[in-house]
Amino acid sequence: GELALALAAQLAPLRPRLALLHRRTLPPTDRWDTVLAEHPRGEDARVIGELRALRAAGVEAHPFTADVTDPDAVSAALEEAHERLGPLDGVLHLAGVAGGGLLQHRTRERADAVLAPKIAGTLALAEALRRRPVPLLALFSSAVTAVGGFGETDYAAANAFLDAFALAHDGTGAIADRVVSVAWGPWRRDRWQTEALADAPELRARMLRYRARSGISDAAGLDALTRVVAAGPPHVYALGDTLDGLTAQATGTGPEVEAAAGGVPAERRRPRPPLRTPYLAPRDDTERHIAEVWQDQLGVDRVGVHDPFFELGGTSLVGLSVVAHLSSHFGIEFAPANLFERPTVARFAELVRDPDDHTPEPGTTRAARRGERRRAVAARRRR
Numbered sequence: 001g002e003l004a005l006a007l008a009a010q011l012a013p014l015r016p017r018l019a020l021l022h023r024r025t026l027p028p029t030d031r032w033d034t035v036l037a038e039h040p041r042g043e044d045a046r047v048i049g050e051l052r053a054l055r056a057a058g059v060e061a062h063p064f065t066a067d068v069t070d071p072d073a074v075s076a077a078l079e080e081a082h083e084r085l086g087p088l089d090g091v092l093h094l095a096g097v098a099g100g101g102l103l104q105h106r107t108r109e110r111a112d113a114v115l116a117p118k119i120a121g122t123l124a125l126a127e128a129l130r131r132r133p134v135p136l137l138a139l140f141s142s143a144v145t146a147v148g149g150f151g152e153t154d155y156a157a158a159n160a161f162l163d164a165f166a167l168a169h170d171g172t173g174a175i176a177d178r179v180v181s182v183a184w185g186p187w188r189r190d191r192w193q194t195e196a197l198a199d200a201p202e203l204r205a206r207m208l209r210y211r212a213r214s215g216i217s218d219a220a221g222l223d224a225l226t227r228v229v230a231a232g233p234p235h236v237y238a239l240g241d242t243l244d245g246l247t248a249q250a251t252g253t254g255p256e257v258e259a260a261a262g263g264v265p266a267e268r269r270r271p272r273p274p275l276r277t278p279y280l281a282p283r284d285d286t287e288r289h290i291a292e293v294w295q296d297q298l299g300v301d302r303v304g305v306h307d308p309f310f311e312l313g314g315t316s317l318v319g320l321s322v323v324a325h326l327s328s329h330f331g332i333e334f335a336p337a338n339l340f341e342r343p344t345v346a347r348f349a350e351l352v353r354d355p356d357d358h359t360p361e362p363g364t365t366r367a368a369r370r371g372e373r374r375r376a377v378a379a380r381r382r383r
């Protein structure tokens with residue numbers, strides 16, 4: 001992946017021998033020129049180009065194929081690497097799949113895809129390494145385990161597993177003399193974020209600005225890794241920022257943090273960002289009140305009735321606050337899921353006008369709940 005290649009390039013002056021594990025089977029070397037000529041924009045061409053660039057820079061880069069979640073494939077790849085390159089000095093586990101998406105919308109399959117390379121992948125590596133222990137196993141975890149983040153539930157859980165694994169295995173020598181889990185803050189490289197936040201352009205733009213300002217550079221990343229590996233506890237946070245700065249970024253910057261505490265004053269609101277939807281002003285009191293709560297909680301100067309909540313910079317944290325305000329004003333017990341299902345003022349207003357027009361769980365009206373309770377009591381009496 002991106003960081004693995006960047007670190008390999010950083011190591012070039014040491015002329016290292018690297019076994020690069022990838023789940024893609026590359027064409028044999030004697031076909032590389034043909035592949036580059038025939039499909040220059042294909043994924044194979046991209047990987048071949050990266051390998052050639054590394055080799056030209058002095059890295060002895062050997063590609064191996066295995067899905068890291070497949071214990072047999074990982075064992076076979078490690079054995080082959082051992083045979084061809086000699087004993088390994090260490091294994092860096094960087095395989096990962098970006099999470100991204102509100103828990104309410106995550107399917108089991110999508111969450112499993114995020115968990116697999118970190119959990120099943122680490123266990124498969126451990127199984128293979130038990131037969132051939134190495135001096136070092138370094139796991140690439142993420143600081144989301146400490147600071148949270150937008151739609152990161154499965155990703156945070158996957159990385160928390162790495163941290164726990166390192167704490168449990170370091171010093172046992174069963175698979176490696178040292179097992180470290182480095183929980184990285186955002187790197188300057190941004191492919192990860194670009195993919196994970198494809199549905200939230202405003203948030204993504206803010207995250208990219210943050211990465212450009214406070215992200216970890218390739219050189220700083222290698223420096224941190226070298227120091228962590230040389231000495232230090234099995235679980236380390238490596239950030240390009242202070243923990244407070246990263247926390248503010250992850251949970252929502254300035255205005256959103258204030259929002260949780262009760263709204264952003266009108267003079268400090270930012271202009272409505274450019275959106276795919278043209279601005280359309282609220283058309284009745286219901287829409288007007290919902291838009292005002294959003295403006296107040298999101299710190300945006302005006303909200304159109306078709307503006308998507310998450311494109312305005314909304315996060316699940318702010319969503320909780322919005323829902324609490326709207327529940328109290330309209331006397332209806334809304335659930336956060338209602339906002340995720342109806343993420344515009346116009347769509348939410350429909351729910352206010354007809355509260356029964358939504359999934360009964362988790363957001364039910366008090367009246368509906370009372371009705372349900374009455375029916376349940378009557379049924380018990382009849383029995």
Ligand SMILES: NC(=O)c1ccc[n+]([C@@H]2O[C@H](COP(=O)([O-])OP(=O)(O)OC[C@H]3O[C@@H](n4cnc5c(N)ncnc54)[C@H](OP(=O)(O)O)[C@@H]3O)[C@@H](O)[C@H]2O)c1
Nearest residue numbers: 001002003023067068094095096117140142184186187192
């Ligand atoms: N970039 C950051 O800012 C950042 C911050 C904190 C932590 N990290 C961690 O650092 C690691 C590397 O990140 P990155 O930015 O380099 O991401 P990346 O470019 O997406 O690389 C991840 C790589 O893992 C591979 N992979 C996923 N599942 C696999 C599997 N089952 N078997 C084999 N390979 C698999 C992917 O292969 P495919 O191309 O086939 O999908 C991809 O090449 C990740 O574990 C991430 O959690 C990154």
